[in-house]
Amino acid sequence: MGAGTVIVGTGQAGFQTAASLRSEGYEEPITLIGEEPHIPYQRPPLTKGFPLGQQSFESIQLRPERFYRDHRIDLLAAKRVTAIDRAERKVQLESGARLSYEKLVLAVGARNRKLAVKGAELDGVLYLRSLEEAIAVKEGLQSAQEIVVIGGGFIGLEIAAVARTLGKSVTVLEALPRLMSRVVAPIISDFFRELHASRGVKIICDATISEISGSHGKVQRVVLRDGTAFPADLVMVGVGITPNVELARDAGLGVANGVAVNEYLETDDENIFAIGDCAEHPCIFAGARVRLESVQNAADQAQRVATTIAGRRSCYRALPWFWTDQFDIKLQMAGISQGHDQIVTRGNAASRKLSVFYFKQDRLVAVDSINRPLDHMIGRKLIAGGVPLTPEQATDESVDLRALEHTVTQKRSEPTSH
Amino acid sequence: MPKVIYVSAKGDAREVDVPVGTTVMAAALKNGIDGIVAECGGVCMCSTCHVFVDENFFDRLPPAQDTEEAVLEIAAEERQPTSRLSCQIKVTDDLDGLIVRLPERQR
Secondary structure, eight states, rough: OOOOOOEEOOHHHHHHHHHHHHHHTOSEEEEHHHHHHHBBOOSSSGGGGTTTTSSSSHHBBSSSSSHHHHEEEEEESSSOOOEEEEEEEEEEEEEEEEESSSSSEEEOEEEEEESSSSSSSSSSSOOOOOHHHHHHHHHHHHHOEEEEEOOHHHHHHHHHHHHHHOOOOOEEEEESSOOOOOOTTHHHHHHHHHHHHTTOOEEEEEEOOEEEEEEEEEEEEETTTTTTTEEEEEEEEEEEEEEOOOOHTTTTTOEEEEEEEOOOOBSSTTTEEEEEGEEEEEEOOOOOOOEOOOOHHHHHHHHHHHHHHHTTTOOEEEEEEOEEEEEEEEEEEOOOOOOOEEEEEETTTTEEEEEEEEEETTTEEEEESSSSSHHHHHHHHHHHHOOOOHHHHHOOTOOOOHHHHHHHHHHSOOOOOO | OEEHHHHHETSSSSEEEEOOOOOOOOOHHHHHOOOOOOTSSSSSSTTEEEEEEEEETTTTTTOOOHHHHHHTTTTTOOOTTTEEEEEGOOGGGTTTTTEEEEEOOOO
């Protein structure tokens, strides 16, 4: 038996690589190494059901402990990989131990981007990515009354909804003119701004933080450049993440906005793959190299790498999709909307049933849906299949998108007459 | 405690005790039933916990919501009349003996 596969990172991507390798029939050793002291768990509930007390740690574990034994996955928790020796095909652990690999998968994820303002180090200024951080936020929310959330992206807004649901006074400070502006159309931003406002969350856009201040080392307020001050006994920062590229870079592998991989998710070294939040890959749906931060991206890339390692090398071309839960509203997103040049809507915000269809050079590239789940699911099929759809059809509710998708797909699968 | 019987695509059956209120998906993961992937963690965004519910039990389940119906459209193995997402089926005493068949593939 060879050295097998070593997977660095125990998030969704690392876990799924190990699980998929076994379901693909891979028989060699699998070692899954992670810095966190826990068995792999889901991150999405950390900003949703977990701080609300609706989900326990046990309920968010990706698999129970026995899964790893049953599938001969050697799980090394609380271990840090410090270097890759590509010539020897070994990884070095902090303890000094060296582990051989035949194939190495870097699923090393990302870390929170830190707020670079005065006072950011005060007690009560929290970030949220790991379980430890989620526990701190959950505990902090028990005693805190006035919460300031810095960052109006998915993480910030999800935690704002949680804090408000727990009865706290909540203010969200967003640097840009609208919420989630990096990913959604203005009509969706407006919808969520109104949703939060209707539940009593105060939203301030175009907000530039001047400093965080406090006394005796404990946070007391967040001050904007225009002098406005917001009292706070807990500040939640959600201003994005930075990919963990150092291990790859130190090993001489190409790095851009993430560890650079090709369409097979291989780095410059054909025995080393990079997947999930840490990796930048050529995405056919974006028409560009992208680094995506999502469960779908982590799980689908893991599955693809597992298939390749198991002996069936193939390109990664899964359609990206995302979701966010805020209060009782789920926003479902299919495709990559960046670079779109036309937007049409289906349904409307007043009915709280709304989809936005994004087009780029007359081609459907993304669909965002609120309470229109079928638009989302059919949208995935339309985009992934490259099914021709006009903006007029997209916005016309008398057009049955499912039937349209079905007709085109059926026609394609029929044999041609010559 | 109610029992749920999972039948693999190959036809192997496994009987599992499931506490009332637990979903058929969560019980599968906890008990090491292969064939349920549950990629999204049970929030109706993927279809990787798809099951075929035995006809004798299908009508006893609360009907699927729109979100679940939509997800079944993208199931890796095409949906059948008794298709459900196991993350949306909460076990009750009335469902004791529930039989679910697992599709050949979930991705």
